Amino acid sequence: MSMKDALEKIVGKENLSDTAADLQLYARDFSLLPSGMADAVVWPGSAEEVGKVVEYCNENNVPVIPVSSRTHVHGSTIPKQGGVVIDLKRMNKILEIDKVNRLARFEAGVTWEQYTAALKEEGMRTIMPLLPRPDRSVLTDFLEREVPTSIVYDYGEPTQSMQVVWSDGSIFRTGSASVNGFPDSKSRGANPSGPGIDFYRFLQGAQGTMGIVTWMSAKIEHETKIDKIFFAPIDNLAFGQDFLHRILPRRIGQECLLLNNVDLAAIVADKEDDFDALCAKLPPWTLILSISGVLRRPEEKIAYEEKFLAEVLKNEFPSLQFSEKLAGFPGLGRKLMPMLRKPWPADVKYWKNRLRGACQDIFFIARPEKTPELVAIMESIAAKNGYPIADLGKYIQPIEHNRACQVEFSLFYNQEDEQEKEMVARLNREASVALMNAGAFFSRPYGDVAPIVYERATNYTMALKRVKKVFDPKNILNPGNLCF
Amino acid sequence: MSINRLAYNAMKAVVGDRYISEDPAICQAYRSGPGGFEGGTGYERVMTTIPHAVVLPKNTEEVQKIVKICNRYDVPYVPYSTGFYGPRTHCHVENEIIIDLKRHNEFELDAKHFYFNVGSGVTLGALQQEAMNNGAYSVIGGGGAQCSAICNLIGDGWSPLSHRVGLPHRRILGTELVLPDGELVKMGSLAVSDDPFWGEGPGPDLRGLLRGFTGLRGCLGVVTKMAIKTLPFQPEPLVPTGVSPNTALELPVKRVKWINFLMPDKKAQVQSMFDIGHAEIAAAVTKVPKFWRAIAKAEDKEDFWRIWGVENDDSVRDFFIVRVLLVGFTSEEDMDYQERVLNDIMTEHGGVATRTKPTDESWIKNADSAGMWLMCGSYVSVDYIIESFSQATQHGEHYAELKRKYTPPLMPDFGDPGWFQNFEMGHQGYSEFLIYWDQREDVDGVDKFYVDTSKMNIKHRFYTSLLGPHQPLFLTGPKYGPNYHSWLLKIKEELDPKWVSHPPVPLAHDEFVSKAPWMKEMIDWESPEELPMRKW
Amino acid sequence: MSIVDQKFGDRYDTPKTPVAFDITNLDNFTYDMQHCCKCKGCYWVEHTYNPGMNFPVRCASNLWNDFDAYGAMGKVRIGLALQEGKLQWTDKLLEVLYACTLCGACDVGCKRNLDLEIELTLEALRVKAVKDGAAPLPAHKKIVDNIATKNNYFGATESRTKWVTSDIKVADKADVLYFVGCSTSYTNPGIAQAAAKIFNATGTPFMLLKDEKCCGNTVFSIGMFDEAKKIAEANIAAIKATGAKTVVTSCAECYRMFKVDYPKLLDIATADLGFEVLHLIEFADKALAEGKLKLTKPVDVRFTYHDACSVSRLCDAWVPYKGERGWMGMIFPGLRRRRGRQGLYAQSRNLLNAIPGADFIEMVRLRENAFCCGGGRGTKAAFPEFSKFAANHRMEEIKYVGAEAVVSACPWCNSSFSQVAKEDGANLKVMDIAEIIAASVEI
Secondary structure, three states: OOHHHHHHHHHOHHHEEOOHHHHHHHHOOOOOOOOOOOOEEEOOOOHHHHHHHHHHHHHOOOOEEEEOOOOOOOOOOOOOOOOEEEEHHHOOOEEEEEOOOOEEEEEOOOEHHHHHHHHHHOOEEOOOOOOOOOOOEHHHHHHOOOOOOEOOOOOOOOEEEEEEEOOOOOEEEOHHHHEOOOOOOOOOOOOOOOOOOOHHHHHOOOOOOOOEEEEEEEEOEEOOOEEEEEEEEEOOHHHHHHHHHHHHHHOOOOEEEEEEHHHHHHHHOOOHHHHHHHHHHOOOEEEEEEEEEOOOOHHHHHHHHHHHHHHHHHHOOOOOOOEOOOOOOOOHHHHHHHHOOOOOOOOOOOHHHOOOOEEEEEEEEEOHHHHHHHHHHHHHHHHHOOOOHHHOEEEEEEEOOOOEEEEEEEEEEOOOOHHHHHHHHHHHHHHHHHHHHOOOEOOOOOOOHHHHHHHHOHHHHHHHHHHHHHHOOOOOEOOOOOOO | OOOOHHHHHHHHHHHOHHHEEOOHHHHHOOOOOOOOEOOOOHHHHHHOOOOOEEEOOOOHHHHHHHHHHHHHHOOOEEEEOOOOOHHHHOOOOOOOEEEEOOOOOOEEEEOOOOEEEEEOOOEHHHHHHHHHHOOEEOOOOOOOOOOEHHHHHOOOOOOOOHHHHOOHHHHEEEEEEEOOOOOEEEEHHHHOOOOOOOOOOOOOOHHHHOEOOOEOOOOOOEEEEEEEEOEEOOOOOOEEEOOOOOOEEEOOOOOEEEEEEEOOOHHHHHHHHHHHHHOOOOOEEEEOOHHHHHHHHOOOHHHHHHHHOOOOHHHHHOOOEEEEEEEOOOOHHHHHHHHHHHHHHHHHHOOEEEOOOOEEOOOOOOOOHHHHHOOOOEEEEEEEEEEOHHHHHHHHHHHHHHHHHOOOOOOOOOOOOOEEEEEHHHOEEEEEEEEEEOOOOOOHHHHHHHHHHHHHHHHHOOOOOOOHHHOOHHHHHHHEOOOHHHHHHHHHHHHOOOOOEOOOOOOHHHHHHHHOHHHHHHOOOOOOOOOOOOOO | OOHHHHHHHHHOOOOOEEEEOOOOOHHHHHHHHHOOOOOOOOOEOOHHHOOOOOOOEOOHHHHHOOOHHHOHHHHHHHHHHHHOOOOOOOHHHHHHHHOOOOOOHHHHHHOOOOOOOHHHHHHHHHHHHHHOOOOOOHHHHHHHHHHHHHOOOOOOOOOOOOOOOOOOOOOOOOOEEEEOOHHHHHHOHHHHHHHHHHHHHOOOOEEOOOOOOOOOHHHHHOOOHHHHHHHHHHHHHHHHHHOOOEEEEOOHHHHHHHHHHHHHHHOOOHHHOOOEEEEHHHHHHHHHHOOOOOEOOOOOOEEEEOOOHHHOOOOOOOOOOEEEEOHHHOEEOOOOOOOOOOOOHHHHHHHHHOOOOOEEEOOOOOHHHOOOOOOOOOHHHHOHHHHHHHHHHHHHHHHHOOOOEEEEOOHHHHHHHHHHHHHHOOOOEEEEHHHHHHHOEOO
């Protein structure tokens, strides 16, 4: 029996394709990585089907490439050694929203647009990264440890238990969902950890190389009752970080982020034509801080946070123009606040694609006090490679009381211009190395950056390969990514 | 029989004369019990041995060398920080060595970035005080302030403060792990630099090897160094007062206070705790079992039984206290706000604030775990599980019911269903069931109860801490995952093909039930005739 | 019928076994040895007072040697092994047992949460060592011989009352008898002179024993129970013969011997000794409160105070105990255990805080958390390296808190600190509490 026949038997004829047209859709993405063709794509409707497909591929040494989002930006879903794309978009059910235990369980194909809308209907929300693409898989973004804009919760990641298909095709549930009979059980799947070892850790940041996660349980929060958003123009990044070090450990704020003029302009411009003017007018950095009143006595929570902020500003940071308005930009708060709780609108070109069409991000974790130095390094290397500094996007996301932060540089380029693409690819590699040397930690390395990181992390890489050998001895799960 | 001479001499060359010994007196001092956590049980009697040598390395490098020597000369070892976790942290086979890590007490503090970088010998108590000296706080796990911080974070690591501080897994940053074969893995940002500030990655997270929900008891190598996250606290000092045994921390009540509420019934108790989580307030929210109050008042066993003796099934069942810790993290106004919200919730549910001392005797700087041995002389927390709050509030009743069958030898506690608390702001809940007995009595029932609880959890589909090494792997394995045990054993085979790292864990409990005659009647699950491990 | 009998009478199936606080039989402490839970309350400063990474330990032995054996949790396990016949007496085993000043940190630490008798267990182990012929150690034997032949620890032949200067008024008969002790008499005469000054200043006549002999501290501490008992009987008889109502001593070890270990040896209560036993601290504190002691001269020194073990953890009055142990380990009858609550913490601080001009800073480890100087109970003679280690470690703490002087209430502490201060070259003044009080008294 041919592979096509065998797979059709599992998923149904209508849920498999090996046409060039269909396969081309998976052959490239928004990254700079070269294209790669799969041999087939399947659209399974259940974990059982996924399991059987994987089992077949394992027996026949055929790679599988799991895909859940509709848009891909890091190159990790480009087939690098042929094989079968397993696109989980049909598995897009929200399986439960438990408001009492504040968790939701949803399949891999559920998008941000779908998820946030469903939660909103229940008066709930989720912590989320900055303006995710509406058609990206929520599960994938959580699994890949996208950093949230919310800095208030000490527990950080919302990920709880998961269902995963291992490379042998077996279906497994991690964490407290592992109980027999789940979800018909006393256990609700709220604990990510165990059983026995922390399987969920191996799946995080794995780009589908350790297992295929078919559903996830994650924490959800109540919608806030009152929100206030504040801005402060920042010229001196070090000064801005000092302020954040002062207020964030005191548990002020709901969302907090720093965006440079380029990124902020791209986000808030009504029309693409407005971008240049906005960019020129916006301050070098804008600190954005929201404070929220939650379920009970919301105005009182706002009041004590505001009081604290007022005292700190008056006594310690009198020169900081911290206000509900950003001078020269009326209505910015009203516009931006709801944006922070939603994915990017589906009917508008994604903000990163508005400037020149394509975008390469360089992102890593760093100590906040290092950010001025890291920005300087990025600018220097950008300039050296002919990338205009004025077009460099910069985003700093404080993490957990500002004990660390994610820094993201965006390089905008024209995808049709081969020279520009080459320059950006070169700049990406060179800058990444220089930033690593200066203390940037690339905790989720994609594409070209991954081999650089894994070469440096010798012992970690060796150990990772040993663990991979256990979970995927034939290396059929998305080979060619990370260090596999 | 004794340790291979070549191995011993090689280890001596690593640590020096002073820090290795095979003297019988030195070794006997490392016997597991019979007192202690899980002390005096059949598991302890059947499974533990006296070490044939004890070695005290000073740092990761020395640990690595010791482990490599053990691999070369086929010497089994068990990593040991304080030995508090009872028989499971002690030797299980002959000619085994204990790698006592207490000398590894490196300590660095990064107050601005809220973490400590510590060696295995540093305790939770020291860490907590240093944290509080620098405007932060951590969690003293239920095991107590004397526990090694690293050991607690890879084994257990929670307390009522976890309401806000959350799972200990999230507090593990850059970590050094010496694999069973002596190779060193540095995790998180340590993988690529000397800076341990970040715990995840790169890419897939090998911190998954450090623990499951509960720990692996050292069967997958030795954790020698770890950066541990702390959380911002409030700036006022908490002042120790009193003379032992009546010591307490005096709380700055405008910023830190406990409040006890007497609730009318369980429904109100549970619902108020749910609501506190939903309202996103408080630093700790916990039920208080009635016999803990008796322990707190009692100075000795006789005291305790006098106090406890007046109780009965009704008085225990109808006792509903919710104890809440408020911390004004931001300011006094923050504290006031939280207190008003708390009072709103309690008013709705009929909770009445009772007189509460403005001090902390337990949970902030200590967990007073040693007091658990006061009543009967022997104790273990048979299950301590984090799941949803809805599981947490139901789990204990099942335990209490099962426990009746095993009382005696278990202590008469009038059906007390253990305790539960909020976790991660009410997104999760924690429940713990504690059992007590007198090890001088016939304690076969304790061993049987242990395995019976696993079966109960499987039957009622509860998540449990009694997985991994804590119960027969072939009993729990097929029922959780399913077949998590096969993955765990594969990892074990890959990383420790010689089974030198704390043998025969994780199959120790399987071996126990097969060796102990009184456990035969409990075996109603499939287990291979030969357990898939090396025989020492 | 007690509530326990009523409620749990049907569970009383655990056979009752006799138990007594009698250190001549290690079996009395088998239960205690079997119930150590390795919480290391015996090792660490009590958790509420944990100071962080600096000075968190209060077991000198286990800090000196890191193997568990050197801590109480190791020793109790060794005790079980001895009972089981699994260990022979060796030099190493003797070192484990005797490189320890019986400072009581482990006992009080354990009793923070439990009701085990650790100090008594350690004493019983030493009595067993002697009974088995393994002890006394050569260095200790020398001291025992000194006491037997010269009536003092040092084997000194000069007059024990050489310290009495012409300005000191010693009464022929008085209600108060000042017991000086070997260390004060022979190596720290300044303490005795200061004590005498205090008696005189408060208008308290005091007498001395005509022929004062060693209190027997080392003899008892190393486990020579019978010999120590004879010394106790003789000294008590001698004191009774004087008609003294109160014995005051400025030596913490003598204090503990009289108050605690003599009654223990004779199987009587402290209250039944026939006379009151006070440390000079108690005497002076009472005098201060009554206005009899006036501290008026300023003393310009920045000092810290070392709570000597025998006037802190170890000096709760003794009550003999005999009973039975039964269900759940309960003992019948019950008793209020000695947990170091009667330590002279407040009294010493009342006095020190009353000294004008003095800048008093507390140690990191204070009161029942104090770290032993390593000098007492004959330990120094047999294990000088350990003793020096302990004293040096404590001196680090003294420097850490920024003190120029250390004040203690025991001549053995005095000697320990003086020795290491001298060797260290530190400009550290070592004083006894009697001396600093006397310095503030206007004559």
